[in-house]
Amino acid sequence: MEQNRFRSTVKWLGAFSDKIIVHCPNCNSKAQLLRRWAEYRKYNDPYDFQCNHCHTEVRELEKHIYSINRNCPFCAEIMTYKSAPTTKIKKEIEVSCDQCQKKLCYPPKIEIIKEWISKGKTVELHYWYETKYKGEWFWALNEEHLEYLEQFIASKLRERSLYRSGMMLVDKLPQFIKDKKNRDSLLKTISKLKEK
Ligand SMILES: [Zn+2]
Numbered sequence: 001m002e003q004n005r006f007r008s009t010v011k012w013l014g015a016f017s018d019k020i021i022v023h024c025p026n027c028n029s030k031a032q033l034l035r036r037w038a039e040y041r042k043y044n045d046p047y048d049f050q051c052n053h054c055h056t057e058v059r060e061l062e063k064h065i066y067s068i069n070r071n072c073p074f075c076a077e078i079m080t081y082k083s084a085p086t087t088k089i090k091k092e093i094e095v096s097c098d099q100c101q102k103k104l105c106y107p108p109k110i111e112i113i114k115e116w117i118s119k120g121k122t123v124e125l126h127y128w129y130e131t132k133y134k135g136e137w138f139w140a141l142n143e144e145h146l147e148y149l150e151q152f153i154a155s156k157l158r159e160r161s162l163y164r165s166g167m168m169l170v171d172k173l174p175q176f177i178k179d180k181k182n183r184d185s186l187l188k189t190i191s192k193l194k195e196k
Pocket residue numbers: 024025026027028029031051052053054055056
């Protein structure tokens with residue numbers, strides 16, 4: 001679940017996602033992910049992991065999830081298939097119909113996911129600036145992002161135009177952050193995170 005969140009949010013937080021502060025999976029210190037611009041890819045930017053405390057190596061591994069969702073051309077039964085994440089490249093997937101047992105090949109839909117590998121094992125990376133707030137996750141990618149959220153929460157007017165600047169982040173913020181009655185306690189939460 002953590003990994004899902006990580007993947008899906010980085011995409012629309014483009015303006016803040018050059019550097020992501022995380023817990024080192026090896027020593028738990030403050031570590032960072034730095035975007036590798038030389039290899040810019042639209043949907044799945046590559047990152048370099050860096051822990052200046054233990055210098056452990058964490059690398060990214062791209063995996064594919066293949067899926068098929070079609071009606072059987074012989075009997076119209078719905079055929080669904082979803083693979084486990086794999087590094088294999090597949091252009092076609094063979095599916096068999098549960099109803100009429102026919103086997104068919106189709107080009108699959110491909111979802112690209114990213115895993116983090118350290119010492120030969122898959123590890124999870126967690127944001128450094130992350131805490132539970134009234135049962136919800138409050139988190140920020142880095143200091144600048146935390147600062148942005150703090151300014152947004154502290155501002156009385158919260159003018160949209162002020163926070164737009166091409167990012168449209170305000171629209172994506174969860175309701176508990178926009179809720180005025182949470183203002184003071186959220187600001188306290190942020191100052192605690194800043195001291196971390
Ligand atoms: Zn470390």
